[in-house]
Amino acid sequence: MANKKSPSTETLQNNTKSPDLGGKKDADANATAVSASKQSEVNKPTAPGVTATKETKPPASPAATTEDEKTSTPSKMPKFPADTVHVAGPTSTVEAKHGNSPAKPIPTDPLAKIDLPAQPPVVKPLAKDPLALPNQQRPLPSEVDFVAGLAPLPTDTNDDEITKRELLRDVEAQFELFLGANEAIEDAVAAPLPESESKVEPAVEPSWNNTTESESVNEYYHAPEPEHRYEGPSIPHLSIIQISPELSPVAKVGGLADVVYGLCNELEIRGNSVEIILPKYDCLRYDQIWGLCETFKDLWVPWFDGSIHCTVYFGFVHGRKCFFIEPHSQDNFFNRGSVYGFKDDVMRFAFFTRAAMEFIWKSGKNPDIIHCHDWQTALAPVFLFEIYQHLGMRHPRVCFTIHNFKHQGRTGGQILQATGLNRPEYYYHYDRLRDNQVPQALNLMKAGVVYSNFITTVSPHHALEAKDQGQGFDLEPTLHIHHRKFGGVVNGVDYSVWNPEIDPLIPVHYTVDNIDGKYDDKRALRQRLMLSDNQKPIVAFVGRLDPQKGLELIRHAIFYTLSRGGQFVLLGSSPEAQINNYFWSLKHQLNDNPDCHIEIGFNEELSHLIYAGADMMIVPSRFEPCGLAQLIAMRYGTVPVVREVGGLADTVIDKDFSWRPLHERNGFVFRDYDEAGLESALGRAISCYYEFPEHFRETLKNAMRSDYSWKNPGQDYLNIYDFIREK
Missing domain, CATH: 3.40.50.2000 (Glycogen Phosphorylase B;)
Structure with missing residues (x-):
């Protein structure tokens, strides 16, 4: 019997030149293949659920054709029933019927004219040979590609073609599974819903011009950008508290006051929240403080075996937020007419530092940074890490700035009992508060160096001198130990105060271009x-x-x-x-x-x-x-x-x-x-x-x-x- 080819196979062979799916053969090879196929007929096994039909001999093809006939496009082809699938094999044709419509024979001569259906299937050529790809990367073929792929010419019997045919059989099995899964999904979708359930309609994106307020509440969407966005003040980047004994212009003795004010001003200009804590001296320039009022009336600060009652005042100094701590004690720590120059300066400022930390904790403040200055406030990191971290204040980090290494706050052990650091043997250690030269003394500046997260001095060259050239006043060994967190930052000048272009205290203003x-x-x-x-x-x-x-x-x-x-x-x-x-x-x-x-x-x-x-x-x-x-x-x-x-x-x-x-x-x-x-x-x-x-x-x-x-x-x-x- 004559070999039969499906229309899809014939069309693909005429339209594509892929060597994998067969090409144009000469007439002799075709004749040999046809005669061989007449002598032996092999029926391809059918897929599950597919009925094999007996083949009928197709009508004879013309003996000779011209070149124009070879290249001409067929005009008509018998129409197959919609419920019949024709699967072409190498030697036989298998007709799979889901109904009772008979199948029409297919001509086997590749040069014969074939009548195409009114709407032939569209064959999309593959961009890349799927057989050249690994199994995991092969695209799942469409029905036409699958049918065409199973129709190699009888003369393609080399090893490569055999391998590719085996691969095509794997593709066929996968495709059958794919069709079965699709049919199951279609049946599930077509099944009617229970009466208790209602079909969910797909959400429709709302129209901003027609959507009412009640409708917009029930829809999930991204609100449009307003035409005019409110430009409010920037959110503070950091919360910073400065603890200092001086502040210009209310409590100024030296350059420390100018540095604290200038730094706080610059940090606030950059969008940070900055607050300053300092003692309420009786010699403050109260005319430079705006809005001074009580903000924390009952602050009890531990001191020796009891506590000292303090009042905290709040006010603005040239726009800077300041807290002033006033102790009510017989010692009159800060009611002496001046800032420094007393024998008990160490005890005065140790109490102030403990009061500042107590105020930060009891007021609920949780700053990112606590910045303390010079030996007067050097105990702040000690109090933070030895006392207040155990009370839950674990967030702040401490920066300690040394403005002058000459004054270090050397004192005796009484300071430990006064401030609540109740383990003398622990703090009298070389790696903590003990002075490097006098073992019986404590060094407050050294305490700040040891306990702070970072130590700065007021210029890079001075940092080098303090660590390596004898300008550290006996703190050189400690600075070498903590050199990874030690550096210098040059101070700045407040150009809003010191500026010849706008200075109100000079008779004539001038600039660099006109001196x-x-x-x-x-x-x-x-x-x-x-x-x-x-x-x-x-x-x-x-x-x-x-x-x-x-x-x-x-x-x-x-x-x-x-x-x-x-x-x-x-x-x-x-x-x-x-x-x-x-x-x-x-x-x-x-x-x-x-x-x-x-x-x-x-x-x-x-x-x-x-x-x-x-x-x-x-x-x-x-x-x-x-x-x-x-x-x-x-x-x-x-x-x-x-x-x-x-x-x-x-x-x-x-x-x-x-x-x-x-x-x-x-x-x-x-x-x-x-x-x-x-x-x-x-x-x-x-x-x-x-x-x-x-x-x-x-x-x-x-x-x-x-x-x-x-x-x-x-x-x-x-x-x-x-x-x-x-x-």
Whole structure:
């Protein structure tokens, strides 16, 4: 009997040139295949549920065809019943019937014209041969692809084709399973629902133009963006509490007050919530506090075997939120007329620190960062980690800033009993509070270094000096142990206060682009201090008269300036009577000199005028953690003459002997702490003023362009806060 081929197979063989599914054969090969198939008939086994039908001999094909007939498209083909599936095999045709419609024979001659159905199935050629893919990646074939894939030519009997045929049989089995699953799903979907259940209609996305308020409540959707979004204040990034003994301008003794105020101001500008806690001194400048009121009336602070009753006040200092702690005790810790200078300062500030931590805990505050300053508040991390963490206050991290290593708060063991640290043998350990030089003493600054999450000092160069060059005042071993959490951040200057463009305390304002106003301020300074009116340079010193500041070199600078044809102005005071008396005698000695004026004490207005009117600012410190005098002087165009120590080395670049670019050189620097070193720098500055005025003018402008605002230090501290919060 003749071999039969399904229409789908014939169509695919004519339309595609895939070597896997057979190609165009020559006439001889076809004739041989047809004669061989007539001699032996092999029936393909049928799939389950499929009835095999007896084959009928197709009508003979024309003996010869032209080339046009070979390539022409068949016009008609017998239509098969919708419920009959024809499966073509290599040697026979199997008709699967679901009804009683008879099947029509199919011509076997591949060159014969075949009548196509009115709507033939669309055969989509595969983008990639599925047999070349692994079994897991083969696409599930459609019905047409499946039928066409089982009809290789009789001549394709090589090993590759046999392998592919075996693979096609696997595909056939998978396809049958697929059809069975589809039929089961269709039957389940077509089945009627029980009367108790109602068919759920698919949700329709609402229309914003027609949706009412009641309808929108029952729909799940993303609300549209409003046309005008409310731009409220930014959410605070961090909650920060600063604990400090000083704050400018209400409780100012030194540069610490300016640093705390400037840092808090910058942190709030950057969107953080900042609160400041300090003692309620009786010498506070209450005129600078707005809205002072009681906020926590009954704060009981443990002290020795009992407690001390305190009242906490709240107020604003130039927009900063401040809490003032007032103890009601016979000791009168903070009602003594000044901030420092008492024998029991250690006990006073230890109580203040314990009261501050007690207030944070009892008021329910849970800050991200507690930032404490100098030895006066160094016990804050000790109280946090030894007492208040056990009471549930585990969230805060502590940053401890050391402004001056010279004053460390050395004391005896009584401080432990007073503050509730009741294990002396535990705290008198070398790795905790015991002083490095005096084993019988405790060191509060060392306690802050050991217990804090991060320690900063006020300049990178001073951090190096404190750890490695003997400026740590016996804390070098402790700093080496904790060097991974120790660094330096240069202080900034509050340009809203110290700015020649807007300063209300100077007669004439000026900028870096127009410095003519500085010479008017210089003339006003001469008139104020009754100096001779001439073209001499004015050298000035403004600050504390402390041995740290280099008092010997300050005295030598006065006489050296006068000998070089300059004028000298000094404004300062000292808490030590001996130092004050010495400079009072020097004032009387030079009282009749028209080129020198010495002012003992402190005058805010005069300090602004000196910074604006002087030509040079001398800062010959023995050691200087950071220094604000040179930063303020540069802002006002007063060229600094400094010693290369601490923050002075980080901020002042020598005009003549620096590798830095010319536009960064903003002053004169000397290294050795002696008169020769001072004369080398101050002499170069005076000579430049007289002999190279244009160079001096450029140095002045470079100093004014130097940016030492709180912008960079504020970002540095935020980076530190983020670092310790991740621990």
